[in-house]
Amino acid sequence: MNKPITHVARPRRAIPGENVEIALLSEMVVALLGEVSILTERLDTVERLLDQGGLVTRTAIETFDPDQDARAERDARRVRQIRKVFRPLRHAVEREA
Amino acid sequence: MSGATGKGTIMPSQVHAMMAEPSHDERAEQYFVRDLKIQLLEMGRAQETHVKSIVGPVTENTPFDEIRNQVFQDDIYRAWVGFRRLSQEMLWDAIGSSVDRQLDALRERARIAAPRGSLTLDADFVPPAYLRDVDVHLMPGGYHADAGEDDIRQGAIMDRGGAVYLLGRNGGLMNDGRGHALVSHVFDRAAQFQPARTLEMGCGVGASAVACAGYFPEAENWGIDVGASILRYAHARAEHLGITVHFAQRNAEATRFPDAHFDLVYSCAVLHETSDEAVRAIVTEAHRVLRPGGMMVHLEVPSRIEEGDVWGRLQGEFESEYNNENYWHGASTSDYARLVERCGFQDVMVGYQSSRAKAERGNRGFSLISSGAFACWFVVSGVK
DSSP: OOBOOOSSOSOOOOOTTOOHHHHHHHHHHHHHHHHHHHHHHHHHHHHHHHHTTOOOOHHHHHHOOOOHHHHHHHHHHHHHHHHHHTHHHHHHHHHHO | OOOOOOGGGOOOOSSOTTSOOOOHHHHHHHHHHHHHHHHHHHTHHHHHHHHHHHHOOOOTTSOHHHHHHHHHTOHHHHHHHHHHHHHHHHHHHHHHHHHHHTHHHHHHHTOOSSOSSEEEOOTTOOOOHHHHSOOGGGOTTTTTBOOSTTOOHHHHHHHHHHHHHTTTTTTGGGOOHHHHHHHHHHHHHOTTOOOSEEEEESOTTSHHHHHHHHHOTTSEEEEEESOHHHHHHHHHHHHHTTOOOEEEEOBTTBOOOOTTOEEEEEEESOGGGSOHHHHHHHHHHHHHHEEEEEEEEEEEOSOOOOTTOHHHHHHHHIIIIISOOTTHHHHHHOOHHHHHHHTTOEEEEEEEEEOOSSOOTTOOOEESSOOOBTTEEEEEEEEO
């Protein structure tokens, strides 16, 4: 009784009152934010490799292991980007709270 | 821009050989999902205040549906619920594509030439409806999707995804915090406990079973679950970690083990994914397979929902409706002491067990007061 491999979780229950078109658009915006976050991290890796004066190869990027300070800076930048994009929701909640 | 490396260059993870190792960009994506989840959770405090202002005074007689309808008319709450569900969907999407890139290498590593433990699958196994029809945690395919033969995809996704989902708070990438908390409770109850046989019901990728077996290497340690892919992965994972565990595809409600066979029967955060009837059946089955004097321990999520707790109830509703955790509300409100006593258990303990990096004999981490999620686990235990 195998269940086939799938990329879609079931059930996906409706959120009462949700406008599906707006929801889909919002989800695509967040997906784009995710891509920006990945791109930013990759750029940071390239910059750090350049700072070290080494060759910036794909292997060097893949095997790059940031130290604790670099990790903290990357974490802070990622959180800042998320907070920037989610500011409208966060402020809407805080305004009403 | 490509984070993917060629198949020939896939390096094993330093955590253990079965853990899917992300490429540079996949790791960045996983960090993004983790931090998105944290940011959304941090909005919860203001959201709670906001919701209370929408709902107004609630009495014991206010029907929950009425409260729910009021709250879901609010654009801000609704949007927050949608984004939280999205973050979970993005999690599995990110982990799934990373696992798929290295699936051949993982499958190769899952071939164990001379295993210490064992794996017993049942081609005719039928999972209970609450797991067959619901993909728990929104993980596509749930616990039992399986491509057959040597497939381990679902297990690889569950293991890596679990660590990101729980924000690393269940023992980091080992996902074994619950296993250590479980044994802490066992030692709290019986400092010299030495089982001959143990059984984990709903073992998943075997993270807790491996942790438990590490404390009792002389025992015959078993883990059962519903999915072949997850169990194949669990078997390979345990073998690579050098721990002997026997995995079998069985139903916790009817395990088919002999009567009075085990000294310890346990589960880790499984009950809230089942049903009211199933919890009774699981406790009854635990009693049947335990020897007289044997111990049953169930760990659960530590969020208890009290009467009149509107926010707790709404968050419970989120978990069951939009994170597909079937029985969250029931499991968070059940009178466990009464239930397990009715099933024949004695010396019943119901409370919270502190999380420990390592269990120690004689530790006293049990409390009647919760210290919060991941700092402790709700626990119900008894002796046959």
